[in-house]
Amino acid sequence: MQHKIYFTPGPSQIFYTVNDHMKEAFQKDIMSISHRSATFQNLFAEVKADLKSLLHLPDHYDVYFISSANEIWERIIQSLVGNASHHFVNGSFAEKFYQFATDYKKESTITRMSDGEDFDNLEVPENTELISVTLNETSIGYAFDANSIYQLREQHPDKLIAVDGVSAFPAVPFDFSKVDTAYFSVQKCFGLPAGLGVWIVNPTCYQKVEKLRKNKVVTGSYHDLLQLKASGDKNQTPETPNVLGIFLLGKVVKDMLFRSAKLIQNDTTYKAALLYQAIEKSSVLSPFVARKTNQSKTVVVAKCEGGNADILARFGEQGWIIGKGYGSYKSDHIRIANFPVHSKEQIEQLTDYISKT
Ligand SMILES: *Cc1c(COP(=O)(O)O)cnc(C)c1O
Numbered sequence: 001m002q003h004k005i006y007f008t009p010g011p012s013q014i015f016y017t018v019n020d021h022m023k024e025a026f027q028k029d030i031m032s033i034s035h036r037s038a039t040f041q042n043l044f045a046e047v048k049a050d051l052k053s054l055l056h057l058p059d060h061y062d063v064y065f066i067s068s069a070n071e072i073w074e075r076i077i078q079s080l081v082g083n084a085s086h087h088f089v090n091g092s093f094a095e096k097f098y099q100f101a102t103d104y105k106k107e108s109t110i111t112r113m114s115d116g117e118d119f120d121n122l123e124v125p126e127n128t129e130l131i132s133v134t135l136n137e138t139s140i141g142y143a144f145d146a147n148s149i150y151q152l153r154e155q156h157p158d159k160l161i162a163v164d165g166v167s168a169f170p171a172v173p174f175d176f177s178k179v180d181t182a183y184f185s186v187q188k189c190f191g192l193p194a195g196l197g198v199w200i201v202n203p204t205c206y207q208k209v210e211k212l213r214k215n216k217v218v219t220g221s222y223h224d225l226l227q228l229k230a231s232g233d234k235n236q237t238p239e240t241p242n243v244l245g246i247f248l249l250g251k252v253v254k255d256m257l258f259r260s261a262k263l264i265q266n267d268t269t270y271k272a273a274l275l276y277q278a279i280e281k282s283s284v285l286s287p288f289v290a291r292k293t294n295q296s297k298t299v300v301v302a303k304c305e306g307g308n309a310d311i312l313a314r315f316g317e318q319g320w321i322i323g324k325g326y327g328s329y330k331s332d333h334i335r336i337a338n339f340p341v342h343s344k345e346q347i348e349q350l351t352d353y354i355s356k357t
Contacts, residue, residue, distance in 0.1 A: 005346060008323045009138050009167060009299045009337040015191030016341060021251040030247045040243065041235035047250035048235075051198070054170050054253050054261055058177045061202050064228045065237065065246050068197040069166045071223070072183040073100045075199065076130070076162055078220035079209045080181070084108050085162075086128040088119060090144060091137035092327050093164065098132075113142075118291060122148060129208075130160040136168035138188070139326035141301030141335065142289050146174055153178045160208060170261050171268040171298050171340055180204050186245065189298060190252055191341040196245035201225065256340065264340045271338050271347040272297035278351035284311070285357065288333060299323075300336045307331050311357060320350060 006013040025031065033039050048063045057063070066072060077085065077100050084107045087098040101108035109128065113119045124131055131152055136143050153161060163182040165174060171189045176182060181201045187194035209225045219225070223238065231238045256264060276295060279285045285302040289295045304311055308324060308331055315322050325333025338347065 004319045004321055005342075006321045007336045007338075007342065007350070008321055009335050010185075010188040011194055012187065012337045012339055013191060013341045014193065015252050015255070017252065017255050018192065018248060021248050024251070025244055025247050031244050033243065035237060035240050035243060043243075043247060043250065044232075044235040044237075047246055047253065050250060050253045050257060054257050055174075055176060055200075056261070057200060058202070061176065061200055062229065062232060064199040064201070064232055065241055065249075066197045066199055066223055066228075067195065067242070069164065069183055069185045070096075070197075072197050072199045073097045075220065075223055075225065076132075076181065077101050077104050077106065078218075079212070079225035080160055080162070080205055081106055081108070081130050082212050082215070082217055083129065084125070084127050085130040085132055086111070086124045087132045088122070088134070088144065089113070090119075090134055090140070090142045092139035093137060093166070094132070094134040097134075097164065118294060119148075122152060124152070124156060124159070128156075128159055130162055131156065132162045132164070134164040135174065136165065136172065136296050136298055138167040138296075138299050138335075140288055140329070140333075141296040141299045143168075143172075143294050143296045145293055146172075150175065150178045160204065167296075167298050170256060171264055171338075173261075173265050176200065186249055188337075189339050190249065190256075191339060192245070192248050192252060196242050196249060198249075199228075259340075267344065268297050268338060268340070271342065271344060272300060274347055274351045275300045275336060275338060275354070278354035281355040282357045285334070285354065288329075298338050300338055301325075302334050302336075303332060304334055308334050314357070315353070318353065 051063055085101050087110045089095050089110055089112045098110050109125050133144050133149055161179040163179045165182050166184045167188040169184045183199045185197045186192040209219050212219050227238050276287055279287055279302045284305045287295060288301040288303050323335035324330050
């Protein structure tokens with residue numbers, strides 16, 4: 001049987017080197033080594049350093065390996081928000097993060113844009129401690145303009161800024177020095193099996209959690225930021241971590257460094273342009289996000305006239321698994337992942353076919 005190619009927006013096609021890296025993990029007994037051993041500490045240090053180099057993270061930023069982006073949402077609310085955060089919501093994932101804040105009874109506020117449109121204003125209430133932005137909204141393929149984030153930084157030097165880059169990093173360029181915390185999980189652009197979330201923080205985040213603790217705010221226990229830091233400073237984790245996941249991430253980061261982030265980002269732009277062109281040409285598809293600057297480069301979303309059942313089935317016959325719409329758009333949209341694993345040749349074949357639908 002013909003092998004399938006997953007163009008789903010996460011989990012997605014597994015990065016093509018992972019098969020070999022898995023074999024190496026077995027050969028090196030990676031799944032049996034102690035997480036308190038020097039071998040693990042060296043692994044942690046190396047993956048952290050390589051990731052910092054791939055993403056061009058400032059030197060004083062730290063990186064923690066926890067379980068998912070969902071977990072990071074909870075950790076951010078626990079560790080970095082006393083009373084109120086403000087959430088720019090451009091789709092379902094951003095909305096879900098806001099839900100964590102309300103579950104924790106924070107007086108958090110929200111600016112919603114209407115789906116696929118744009119934010120009318122980027123105002124933030126005075127009492128906001130942390131501003132949340134979703135750089136690439138995977139649910140509807142809406143990209144938040146990075147320049148607007150840099151503007152928020154200038155306007156609010158005293159507030160923390162948190163960026164969800166789950167389906168953007170490292171395929172989309174971003175200046176991490178403009179934000180205090182950012183995060184992703186590995187089953188999107190890194191092409192890895194799910195089960196690892198990567199949390200990036202700067203020292204301002206430590207100051208914030210220390211201040212909250214001084215004021216007797218409960219900042220959590222499991223994976224409390226200061227506990228992560230105490231372990232991380234020794235290149236360790238508080239719990240027995242997903243060592244295999246960390247190992248595989250390190251290997252794929254090295255593969256990506258070899259190709260260079262710049263090249264990956266340029267390829268992403270090129271392939272995205274092909275996809276949007278093909279969608280414009282198609283008689284039944286049209287881009288869900290109309291404004292070009294806000295069209296996601298990594299998750300291309302199109303409306304399907306008459307529903308998506310037929311197109312999903314026909315792509316399936318070619319061995320191409322593409323994503324359904326998210327939530328209420330389940331049967332009206334298609335979502336096509338354009339991740340680093342997806343080659344120009346694969347995208348060209350796909351777009352040939354799309355233009356004819
Ligand atoms: C997938 C996704 C998440 C959730 O990631 P998990 O690893 O499932 O927690 C959050 N935000 C965005 C933008 C996503 O695409």
